[in-house]
Ligand SMILES: Nc1ncnc2c1ncn2[C@@H]1O[C@H](COP(=O)(O)OP(=O)(O)OP(=O)(O)O)[C@@H](O)[C@H]1O
Ligand SMILES: Nc1ncnc2c1ncn2[C@@H]1O[C@H](COP(=O)(O)OP(=O)(O)OP(=O)(O)O)[C@@H](O)[C@H]1O
Ligand SMILES: [Mg+2]
C-alpha cells in the first residue's frame with residue numbers, strides 16, 4: 001500500500017498512546033503505518049484492505065483465538081508480544097496443524113508509552129518470524145485511561161492439518177500413555193516472582209515458546225498420537241481433567257515422574273502454589289497408544305523444546321473420570337480441577 | 348463435548364463476573380458451558396478442543412479481526428454482542444467473501460453483571476444466526492475491576508471469496524462511480540445521543556447490520572465491482588481518503604447526493620459533528636465502472652439494506668489524491684482525513 005505522508009514522525013521515544021490513535025483517522029493510520037506495518041511487514045498485511053486474502057493449502061484448517069491480558073507486560077523470558085504469538089500458535093498446533101497466519105487485535109490504554117508498544121510489536125514480529133507465521137490483518141482500539149491496562153492483545157490463528165492426522169481431546173483410551181514435554185510451572189512462577197518482586201537467586205524465566213515444530217517432529221515419529229493439549233491456565237492438573245472428561249476416561253499419574261525444576265518447586269512452596277496448577281506457555285501434554293510411547297518420548301527428547309520430556313502416567317477406565325496421582329510416598333490422591341483463582345492475569 | 352456437573356448453577360440473574368471466571372479452572376468451564384456454549388451452540392464449537400477444525404470450501408479465504416470496545420454496551424438499535432458479529436462479518440464481506448466462521452475473544456471486567464453478559468451473548472448468537480455464521484472457537488479472560496470496562500469482544504472472521512471476484516481498495520480508476528448503500532451517521536449519532544443522554548423526539552437507532560447478503564446481491568448484478576469498504580471509524584470522509592490513497596486517484600463527491608436522515612443531520616448540528624466523519628456499522632461504499640453504476644444502484648436499492656443507496660460522485664485523476672466535495676451551494680472544498688478524535692469508543 002502506498003505510504004501516507006504525515007506531518008511529524010511518531011515520537012517512539014517520549015510519546016504515548018492517546019485517543020486519536022484509536023479514532024480511525026490520520027493519527028491511527030500513522031501508528032499503523034509507522035509501527036505495526038513496519039515491524040509486522042508481510043505481503044498479505046500490505047494488501048491494506050479490511051481483510052487479508054489468501055489461498056489456503058489443501059487440507060483441513062484449524063482456527064483458534066486467545067486474548068492476552070498478562071500483567072506485567074514484560075516479564076523474565078518474554079512479554080505480551082511474543083506470548084500473544086506463542087499462545088495462539090500453540091493452540092492451533094495442538095490439532096497437529098502447521099500454523100500459517102495470525103490476526104492481531106490490540107486494545108490500548110490511553111497513556112501507554114509508545115516505547116513500550118514498540119517493544120511489544122517488535123517482540124511480536126520476532127516471535128512470528130521465528131514461528132514462520134505472518135500477522136496478516138489487525139485492529140487497533142484505544143480506551144480511556146483507567147478503562148484498560150496498558151495493552152491487551154487478542155490473536156487468532158489459522159493453520160493446516162496434515163492429512164491422516166486425527167488429534168482430539170476425546171480420543172484418549174484406557175491403556176494410553178500420558179507424556180509431558182518438559183518441566184512444569186516455569187511461566188506462572190516467573191510472572192508471580194516478578195509481580196511479588198521476589199528476588200530468587202537464579203531468576204526463573206517463563207517457558208513461553210512456539211511448539212508447532214516440536215509437534216511436527218512428534219507427528220513424524222508417531223502419527224497416531226491421540227491427544228495434544230498445552231497446559232496453560234489451570235496447569236497440568238486442569239488439562240488432564242479436561243481430557244479425562246472429554247474422552248470419558250480416568251487417568252493415573254506418578255508424582256515422581258512429573259518434571260519440575262527444583263527452583264520452581266522451591267518458589268512454589270514459598271508462594272503457596274502447587275506446580276500442577278501453575279500455567280505453562282511452552283509445554284504440552286500428549287496421549288498416545290502405550291506401545292508407541294517410547295518412540296514418542298525419544299522424538300520429543302531429540303527436540304530442543306522436548307529435552308525434559310517424560311512419560312508421567314496412563315489412561316485408565318473410570319466412569320467418574322477422575323485424575324489420580326500416586327505420590328512420591330506411595331499414597332494416592334485425586335487431582336481435581338483448579339477451583340477458585342490461583343494466578344489472575346497469567347496470560 | 349460431555350457436559351460437566353457443577354455443584355451450583357450460574358446465577359444469571361444476580362451473579363457477576365469474578366476473577367475465577369478467567370482462571371482456567373472449574374468456574375470458567377462452567378461459564379463457558381452454561382453461557383457461551385449454550386447460546387453459541389454449533390458442531391464446530393462442540394468439538395471442545397483448543398481450536399476448531401473445518402474443511403474450507405474451494406477458493407480464496409478472507410480473514411479479518413476487530414476489537415470492540417464500545418461504550419455504552421447497550422445502545423439504541425443494538426449492543427456490543429451483535430456489533431461484534433456485524434463488524435467482522437462486514438470486513439470479511441468487503442472482499443466480496445461469504446463469511447463462514449467467527450472466533451470470539453472476551454475480555455471481561457470483574458463485576459460485570461452476568462445478566463448483562465448473558466444479554467450480550469444471546470444477542471451475539473442471534474446476530475451470528477441471522478448472518479449464517481457460527482462462532483466456532485472462543486476465549487474468556489477476566490481482568491480486575493478498574494482494569495477493563497465491562498466487556499471487550501474481539502471477533503475474527505473467515506470467509507470464502509467467489510472465483511473471479513477481485514475487489515480491493517487499490518482498484519479505483521478515474522471515471523469510476525462512487526456509491527453508498529444508505530444514510531450516513533446513524534450509528535455514531537445513536538451512540539452519542541445515548542452517551543450525552545440527549546432525548547431526541549425520534550430516537551435515532553444504530554444501523555448496525557450484516558452486509559454480506561447485500562454484497563452478494565451486488566456482485567451477482569455487477570461482478571466487476573472495483574472496491575468495497577464499510578465507512579466505520581472516521582466515517583465516509585476517511586474511507587474515501589483511504590481508497591483514494593490506496594488507488595492513487597482523486598475523488599469528487601456531490602454533497603446534495605449524500606444521503607443523511609434529517610434527524611441525524613439535526614443531531615449532528617447540535618452535537619457539533621460532521622456526518623461525513625461519523626461512524627456507520629451497516630453501510631458500505633462501492634466503486635465500480637461508470638457504465639455499470641446504474642445497474643449496481645438498482646441492485647442495491649432492491650435490497651432491504653440498500654434501499655437508500657445513492658451514487659455520490661466519481662473517481663478522478665489527481666496526483667495529490669484529494670477528496671473534493673461540491674457543496675450544496677455550488678462551492679467546492681477538500682474533504683480531509685479525520686484529524687483528532689471525534690467520537691471515542693464508537694465501536
Ligand atoms: N495493530 C495492527 N497491526 C497490523 N495491522 C493493523 C493493525 N491495526 C489495523 N491494521 C490494519 O490497518 C487497516 C485498517 O484497519 P481498520 O481497523 O481501520 O479497518 P476496519 O476494521 O475496516 O475499521 P474499523 O476497525 O473502524 O471497523 C487494515 O488493513 C488492518 O489490517
Ligand atoms: N467465550 C467463549 N465462547 C465460546 N467458547 C469459548 C469461550 N471461551 C472459551 N471457549 C472454548 O472453551 C474451550 C477452552 O478454552 P480455553 O481458553 O480454556 O482454551 P485454551 O486457549 O487452550 O486455554 P488458554 O486460554 O488458557 O490458553 C475452547 O474450546 C474454546 O473454544
Ligand atoms: Mg490458549
Ligand SMILES: [Mg+2]
Nearest residue numbers: 091230232397
Ligand atoms: Mg490450549
Ligand SMILES: [Mg+2]
Nearest residue numbers: 139140412413
Ligand atoms: Mg478494524
Ligand SMILES: [Mg+2]
Nearest residue numbers: 413434438579
Ligand atoms: Mg472493521
Ligand SMILES: [Mg+2]
Nearest residue numbers: 050438577579
Ligand atoms: Mg472495514
Ligand SMILES: [Mg+2]
Nearest residue numbers: 065066486487
Ligand atoms: Mg483460550
